[in-house]
Amino acid sequence: MRCIYSIGACLGGVGVGTTGYHSAKGIHDHGRLERVLCAYHDQVEIPEDVVFDVLPGGGITDKLLMRSAMLFGSPNGYAFKGGVYDRLASRKIVDCDVFHGWSLQSLHSMRSARERGALAVLERPNSHILTQKRILDEEFRRWDVKGRHVEDAEVSRGLIEYEEADVISVPSEFVRQSFIEEGxxxxxxxVTPYGYDSDVFSPGEKADDTFRVLFAGHISCRKGVPYLLEAWERLGLEDAELVLVGKVFPEMREMLGEYTGRFDNITVKGMVPSSQMVAEYRKASVFALPTLEEGFALVLFEALACGLPVITTPNSGGADIIDDGSGGFIVPVRDAESLADRIKYLHENPDEAGSIGSSAVECVRDYTWKRYGERLIGLYERVLA
Incomplete structure (x- = not known):
């Protein structure tokens, strides 16, 4: 079995670049990788002769494509960049048994691979595009955020990809159900759940006694940050700290400024290199991710692996591995009251929080990147059989 893997991002970079890298490496470690196509790549432990950068100019071209699209009204440039990447990547398809490409950047590549007799596997890291659009449109209206998060061009391309793919690989049951509900x-x-690096993320000693709630991810409406801020205000904890790690999105700047102006125990750290995140987890008492729409957030695996009780929503993927009281708590989306109640419970019951944190490590023991690679190969073998 020979596989081509394609992702229009920096292979080995942050976010999806991390997932893409570990996917390709898992296929390579099983001796199945024909080539990996990417926008450009960071330093990776995959032989250079099977890594193909698709975008001439690498990261510079990547940014120029997105910024050019945004000048013409695109909210983020993803649709335009994905289309350009896909057209170029499709020219690098060779004979293989499996083509595995990421959603919104694989339509023409899948067609090229299928013409050569390959199985077309589509990676969809988020909910069905119509589900995603509906959730985010509702949220943007709620907070009076102008513009669109999901473009019409993305919806059109996504629906065609879903139709033409032989298999759609998704990271969580939440995502799978969104597809079934859309027909x-x-x-x-x-479902092929993602993983974490067990050589990096593990429990460590907390250096102080401060009760610290950590959020990591895009500081945005999609990630539910407004509800976390509202919960923090409801709690009124004076002997505690809320730490937000990640890029601040435009729609959050005014609200965040208002909250940090009123509460001196809210810290916004901005972007933190992946290599330093383990230190942030080990400083925390609780990890909170009240996201509205996700595939399976990698930060959940990392926080659990570091022994933190996690409070998240069913829409994060976390419900696949967390039961109430085992690893953490699942709260409804858009529910600041439930979020505050769970934070309060862990604040008032440190022994119980410690016990839940210990169970968190067990929740992710079977979700390393090595196991992800094994599951991915297993998926290919089952579908090809």
């Missing part, structure tokens, strides 16, 4: 056949959608 996609159950047999076409397969």
């Amino acid at each position: 996609v056949s159950k047999s076409k959608v397969h």
Whole structure:
């Protein structure tokens, strides 16, 4: 079995670049990787002769494509960049048994691979595009945020990709259910949960006694940050700290400024290199991710692996591995009251919080990147059989 893997991002970079890298490495470690196509790549432990940078100029071209699209009204440039990447990547498809490409950047590549007799696997790291659009449109209206998070061009391309793919690989049951609810056949959608680096993320000693709630991810409406801020205000904890790590999105700047102006125990750290995140987890008492729409947030695996009780929503993917009281708590989306109640409980019951944190490590023991690679190869073998 020979596989081509394609992702229009920096292979080995942050976010999806991390997932893409570990996917390709897992396929390579099983001796199945024909080549990996990417926008450009960071330093990776995959032989250079099978890594193909698709965008001439690498990261510079990547940024120029997105900024050019945004000048013409695109909210983020993803649709335009994904389309350009896909057209160029499709020219690098060779004979293979499996083509595995990321959603919104693989339509023409899948067609090229299928013409050569390959199985077309589509990676969809978020909910069905219509579900995603509906959730985010509702949220943007709620907070009076102008513009669109999901473009019409993305919706059109996504729906065609879903139709033409032989298999759709998704990271969580939340995502799978969103596809089924939108009419996609159950047999076409397969859950393959992501993982974490067990050599990096593990429990460590906390250096102080401060009760610290940590959030990591895009500081945005999609990630539910407004509800976390509202919960923090409800709690009124004076002997505690809320730490927000990540890029601040435009729609959050005014609200965040208002809260940090009123509460001196809210710290916004901005972007933190991946290599330093383990230190942030080990400073925390609780990890909170009240996201509205996600595939399976990698930060959940990392926080659990570091022994933190996690408070998250069913829409994060976390419900696949967390039961109430085992690893953390699942709270409804858009529910600041429930979020505050769970934070308060952990604040007032440190022994119980410690016990839940210990169980957190067990929740992710079977979700390393090595196991992800094994599951991915298993998926290919089952579908090809």
